[in-house]
Amino acid sequence: MRNLNAGNGSSFDPSKVRYTRATIDLAAESIAVEEVPCANLEDVLGGFGRSFQMLMGREVSDALAPDNPLIINTGLLTGTNVMTGLRTYFSAFSPLKHSDSGLPAAIWSAASGKFGSKMKWTGLDEIVVEGQASRPLMIVIQTGDDGPRVTLKPADALLGLETHDKIMALQTDYADAHFAVIGPAGEAYQSCYFAAVALSTENELKSGDDKCRFAGRGGMGTVMGSKNLIALVAQSPDKRAQLAPEVKEINKKISTGPGSVKFREADKGGLGGTWSNFPILEKFHALPQDNFRPKADGSVERLFRENLEGDFVIKAESCYRCGISCHKNIYEKQDDGSRGAFRAKFDYEPLNLLATNLGVHESEQAWQLVQLVDNLGMDSISCGSTVGYVLDYNGRHPDAPLLNGATFGDFEKIRELIEGAGRGTMPEVGQGVKRLSVKTGETGYAMHVKGLELPAYLPETNPGYPWAIAGGHMTMGTFMALVMEGDTSMDYWVKAITQKGLYQVRDDLLGTCKFAGMGQKMAIGAVQVEGGIDIPLEDLLAAVRRAYLRGLAIERKQGYGLGEYTLPSDAFDAPNPKVTTPSFITRDFFAELQQKVWEVFEPEIAAL
């Protein structure tokens, strides 16, 4: 990215910033690299702020068709010295998230690891992948003499390998590089709509353990597979600028301050990672269990971190140069107490949705399911929520069950369902819970909103879900609000959605991790020092808001009716008496909430 504003003393002009984009037509196997002037601040910041502007101008009716562009980009702070500035974004129309009219919604999915930094260091800010290759291909991005060098290479040798095995195979051919790959699920794109993209980490490449990070939501691995694009390689020496004192201070706050405390270990003044949500949510019986229906029977406690410390060695590990170390990696414990083989990474969402929510409470079974989903290259949220529906349906219909008849807690059969989804032999699971529930005719307990499966927070605790534009918790920050404050007033929820929750997407432009917990002043400081742009906070927030509103605008363009901004109907019609958070989501409450939220958003969308 080149910024011609620097040092000229005038106010910031986005058109003086240029980013480098490669447009790749896979059908023609042609590549064009160009410098593109930014049209606005969202273009400068990057991530979905830029990609959604391109998607807004496209007419796409089938996410698996060649005319669906796959945009791979970084944020302004990706590859900089700002701690957690590692994000890569994958944006496209989603095979999974779709309106009742059948049209696909736009989505982005983000991952850490080191691929994004390496891509940035080659000099490339964005790749737009068009068309469909006639043979399996990979994109190789390298540092050239006068800018990034982009080439296409055959990828036949990678076909059939699991995510981690693909990465390790690529590592033997490309030194000092990082990788983004699909797994078997992405290759089975016609049957698995929630395939993820796996990004390599330093730890993975050094240890040889399967510790990828995933861009999971919305089936970006499926789109990649539909294009016959199997992998991306970014090869560049590390390029780090000298650490400015201001950034040193920001990084210190990120790694030791209150914003990241949830994700750090106790010996770093932290609370032990997202996994620590288990005991807190269980206090309210709000921890999803048996397809989002907590039973308050205590069985979920077997997967509390404190109850696993004796059986495993739990090690906090991190992405490149991140002091937060949010990865809670589980290793076998040897007889002498030392660390044995790596087993899995226990984050809240995968552990809940692939274990507790499927009635699986044994740690040995839990880690196997978590790792199976990673190795096949699927989104653990969508996979877990869809399998949860199958188990629930089968419990209700023992005489005419779906697929293999699996029910809650039936580990072997659950494993079969996951394998079937990831290897493309069970499209009923792989095509997601909305399509499956429409086929069975039982939609009330299908845990999705707008076609995208719910993360591990109960719908009856979060009326903000419908206004999340790319996944229920990472793009609308209301998922904890009820548990946190217990406020059930209309005014509170309208403000929570329209004034606070949407700013959850700020980091999805900047290239930083939400786990950094950067306050707004820190973010603006980081943008100034490392991004080289001097803008007031109001401008940053206005750009984030416009980017978010574009997400809603694309949804409306893709046929979403106002009635689709709702929750699974069991949240209204079958309240769970075991849940002890205030029960307030009635149909009347929700109708009024919809009206008031749209009163705020609709004029703003019209003015975009």
Place this chain on the structure above:
Amino acid sequence: MSVTVAFPALFAERIGGGDAMELELEGETVGAALRALTERHGELTSLVWRPESELNPVMAVFLNGRQLRSEELTTPVHDGDKIQILSALEGG
């Protein structure tokens, strides 16, 4: 006793501040200092306390870097001590 109470951006935003902030407050115990915080800023009451005057179970409280259990809010404090209150719940 005069202690420092540090709180996260969520609290700071609620009371019109910016990023993570801290205040000097008076109290003989950890709980009393937190009470002083919510008496000064009533907007924080629902975040810190449940109606029955118990600590919100979502919150984690540290005294000089050591995490306290909710029944330890009666711990006496000394001049210059640092109390930190944070939300213990987060997604990902």
